[in-house]
Amino acid sequence: MSRWLRSRLPAHLVPSRIAVLDAIPLGTTGKADRAALAAWVFDRGSAEYAAPRTEAERLVAEEVAAAFGLPGIGVHDRFSESGGHSLAAARAVTPLRESTGRVVTLAEFLSDGTVAAVARRLADAPAAAPSSALEENPSRESYPLTGTQRDLWTLAQLGSTGTATTVAWRLRLRGRVSVPALRAAADGIVARHEVLRGTIGDHDGEPVMVVGPPVPVPVDVHDLRGLADADRRAGELATAAARHAFDLTEDTPLLRITLLRLADDVADLIVVSDHIATDGASVGVLMAELAGAPVASFAQVGAVALRERALAEVPGERDRPAAYWSGELAGAIPPDALFDRVVHGRRRFAGERISTPLPESLGSAVRALAESTGVTPFAVYLSAMGGAGRRTGAGQGRAAGNGGRAPGPARARTHVGPLVDVLPVRLRLGADTSFRDLLRAAMTTAAHAIDHRGLSSGELTALWGGDRPAGVPLTPVSIAVQPDGVPLSAHGPDTRLDLLGELPTGGSRTPLTVFVNATVDGAELIVEHDPSWRAPCRARWFTRSLLHLLHAAVVHQPRHRQAARRAQPVRHGRAGRGALRCDRRESPSLGHRVSRRSRLMAGSAFSNNFDQGRRPRSLVGSARSR
Known part of the structure; x- marks a missing residue:
């Protein structure tokens, strides 16, 4: 199939992986379930697999396969064709540094692009500074803030809306809708993850995260079954829930849930937190644990903050980034x-x-x-x-x-x-x-x-x-x-949670x-x-301009150069306090x-x-x- 496609299509249009399925997995909406497709282990088909030949290649192949979520990778397989986006690449670079004691930068890793090339680079790579492992300390009551948390704390103090650091997601629950089970799952999340029960305190003039005891998660329940305007009412409730402002010096836990009951076996969950305790990648963990499938192991943010501080104290560790950013x-x-x-x-x-x-x-x-x-x-x-x-x-x-x-x-x-x-x-x-x-x-x-x-x-x-x-x-x-x-x-014993989006x-x-x-x-x-x-x-x-430009950049049609130029809006003169009169021909x-x-x-x-x-x-x- 690959040879047939290569004989008829430009190289950039030939799929890097092909699999034959009995049926396309579908989501709850009847559309293709992209998450299920992404998790599919593709057969290499006729592609030649080159096994690691040296100890360095074996080590690199193991770390790359683990970071990319693959059962294995050949030494000549291109990272860009094997799921090697920048986040996955970053997940490979750090353990490589720790296991080999050598520094291969992310830029070099992506530029080399194969296991064989990275293994060759390791031979002459500079030595890495001593690493500091994550050390959990359940009895510790306070931690320094990570660099990101310090920035967010500053942001929260400067803003007057109170919601500059609030994050909210809408999830669709299908299956058994049990409020007691939801409360128990949410309380378990707070008990397991210290950052959700932390408040910002002061220690010698420095902000710190003070970890408190587990407390119940507020869960508001609204039964909308049978209402003629259920969709409108659900939208209003979701909007109101997403605009909750946390007082980071007092409020705990940094997690709230609003349940909107739409049918006997369907409900929407509005999950609200603060960015100082969660990020976009956290939603996967939250969904799994709310569905009743808690993760087996996880890192505490406090341990990450301690490692950041330890690395910052290594002589010369900050000189390299400082020199780069100065230039x-x-x-x-x-x-x-x-x-x-x-x-x-x-x-x-x-x-x-x-x-x-x-x-x-x-x-x-x-x-x-x-x-x-x-x-x-x-x-x-x-x-x-x-x-x-x-x-x-x-x-x-x-x-x-x-x-x-x-x-x-x-x-x-x-x-x-x-x-x-x-x-x-x-x-x-x-x-x-x-x-x-x-x-x-x-x-x-x-x-x-x-x-x-x-x-x-x-x-x-x-x-x-x-x-x-x-x-x-x-x-x-x-x-x-x-x-x-x-x-x-995320799937639980008798429920399924789907991510509908960020609010x-x-x-x-x-x-x-x-x-x-x-x-x-x-x-x-x-x-x-x-x-x-x-x-x-x-x-x-x-x-509009961003979408037009993005579209024109990836479309191979002669008229798209002109289309990209037509995407440029006509700017009018400013009036009063920087106001701008806009063209009314806007398309939703x-x-x-x-x-x-x-x-x-x-x-x-x-x-x-x-x-x-x-x-x-x-x-x-x-x-x-x-």
């Missing part, structure tokens, strides 16, 4: 030109969202383009956002906003907690930069940023050397791409964030913006129109260049994982 951020200009105004002082951290379904054809084309160019889907979305930011907001200035959320520390075990890094990603766009050139630059720059993580946002701002008003982040633009492997469904909380952590999320119903693109920084009409234009169904109008064929660049004749620009944005 990388030199001369960088924050992307303030994207916004109507920059709000100084105590920001409200308000958040409004624009959600658009991503057609499956578009998502498939993004993945195909990523594989054909040796990058990850994250790099494709990051590059598209860079181009969209330049077209919609930078004007004639030298900088525009861009950003990405990249994986933080590799996770040896499952966890509940914000184990992420917030990193700047700086893209340099020249007059002749093609989209494929931008893809490679985005991948390389993001990988280097991850390799040099470990400094706080305050330290990064100090290394940048510029002046930022209080409450104004160095990188007010970010993009978060949900990595493969986050479960979309708006009325707050925002940055003035402009783009989310690419996966749900049981498919992927969605969400633009979250602070209306005090950017007018809602301009945020809608940004969303852009995602569906994109899906209808083309057959997606990955691989083409959307344009030979960005804005011919203009000077090269530097784009700087934030990168953080979910």
Whole structure:
């Protein structure tokens, strides 16, 4: 089959793995269950398997297979064709460093691309600094905050909405709906994961996480069975529940659940927490444990914080990232030109969202383009956002906003907690930069940023050397791409939980964030913006431009160069306090129109260049994982 396809299709359109199934697994909505498909172990078919030949290749193959969730991997199998997205790669790099005592950076790992190449690099790789293992201490009552938690604590104090760090998910429960069982499962989660029963205290002028005893999780129950307006009422209740503001100095646990009973065997769960205790990857653990299938082992966030502190005290450990960021951020200009105004002082951290379904054809084309160019889907979305930011907001200035959320520390075990890094990603766009050139630059720059993580946002701002008003982040633009492997469904003895999506909380952590999320119903693109920084009409234009540019970047049709240029909105003059008059020809169904109008064929660049004749620009944005 592969040979037949290769004889008729461009290389980037040939599937890397093929399996024959009796039937496509379906989700609760009747659509293909992507999570079940992703978990399928593919037969290698006629592909030649090359077994490890040396001890180094055996060690690398074992770590890579474990990180990628594969039963095995050949020494010549390309990582990009074997599930090697950046988060999986990060999970492989750390244990390799610990088991070999040698440093192979994430950028080198992704560039080498095979077990054989990484094993050869290990022979001459520099020695790693002594590592510090995670050490659990159940009797300990307080821990330092991780770097991410410190940033979030600062954010929570600056915002006036109270929901800047709130996170909420909507889950669909099918099967036996038992409120006592739900309460017991939720209470068990809090008992197992210390961070959910922590409050922020003070120790010698430093914020610490004080771990309290287990307490019951508040569970609000609303029976909507038989109501004529059940859907409307469920939406109102979900919206209200998602806007809960936690007092991080007093409230415990940092978990609340609202149950909306829709039928005898169907209910929606609104699960609300705070980002200082959870992140996007935590939802998989929460779903599994709520469904009655608790994870066997997990890491406590306090242990991670202690390891961070121990590593920071290693002589010279912080010199390497400090040297890198001093050079990388030199001369960088924050992307303030994207916004109507920059709000100084105590920001409200308000958040409004624009959600658009991503057609499956578009998502498939993004993945195909990523594989054909040796990058990850994250790099494709990051590059598209860079181009969209330049077209919609930078004007004639030298900088525009861009950003990405990249994986933080590799996770040896499952966890509940914000184990992420917030990193700047700086893209340099020249007059002749093609989209494929931008893809490679985005991948390389993001990988280097991850390799040099470990400094706080305050330290990064100090290394940048510029002046930022209080409450104004160095990188007010970010993009978060949900990595493969986050479960979309969880099964218990007599229940099933499906992830319907993340809910708006009325707050925002940055003035402009783009989310690419996966749900049981498919992927969605969400633009979250602070209306005090950017007018809602301009945020809608940004969303339209981003989708048009992304579509044109992966579609192989001659007219798409013109289509990408038509996607650029017409900017009108400002009126009063930065207000913007917007074109009224806005389409709420852009995602569906994109899906209808083309057959997606990955691989083409959307344009030979960005804005011919203009000077090269530097784009700087934030990168953080979910």
